[in-house]
Amino acid sequence: MEGVLFAPTPSAEALKAFREKLSPGKVLRLEEASLVLTQELTRLFRELLEALLRGEAVRVVPLEAELTTGQAAELLGVSRPYLVRLLEEGKIPHHKVGTHRRVRAQDLLAYLEASRKRGRELLDELLGEAQELGLGY
Template sequence: MAISVLPKALPPEELRSFLEELIPGRVLRLGAASLTLTPELAKALRQLFELLLKGEPVRVVSLEAELTTQQAAELLGVSRPYLIRLLEEGKIPYHKVGSHRRVKVQDLLAYREAAKKRGQALLDELVRESQELSLGY
């Protein structure tokens, strides 16, 4: 299940006002229903509203959700053929439903985080080498 939220649908002043009230321990009330904000829920809602204030569209997806290869490629910002190559090389776990591949969101996010760390490590190494060689970068 996925929920999409577009920032234009919500007035920024209302978002800012709500953000100020997102404090763990506070109680959210909707009519007769109430919910105490845990630190995790307050943090998640804060991240959501901050992105919306920046004008970024947001999609909330369960970590257990299974995506098609096209959806997975879009989430990673890569082409579908490149994603399929990553799947076939075993770099991202997947399973088949009939003849169709399905990928869990949590596996995609884990891959993206690992790729980001590898990229940062390479960048750090290049900076170190350029400093050792006095290249002036």
């Protein structure tokens, strides 16, 4: 996995116009090369364009990629020592290559999704308690 790449973002109008034209079965052409859009590719391109429209940074990582602890920590937005603690606690699967830990991108994303789900559940619990107590939420 390479470092972060930055590219100028096209105008919002251009991104929206391109996003609206995307649909399965359509063909993307770049000079003599062409690609028929599948349902999955269409969804991927739309999600990418929507993130760019929100001004978010985007990184594409293959699910089977093996990440270093530094790369994994960067993707999670946490410090490397905190990530290592998660690995040692068994919260994220990993394996060692020599003395170095490696994390599959797929396992990292599964942890991230589970963490977000748990966060939403906790927020729902807090909101429920606030409503029961009449705190106006």
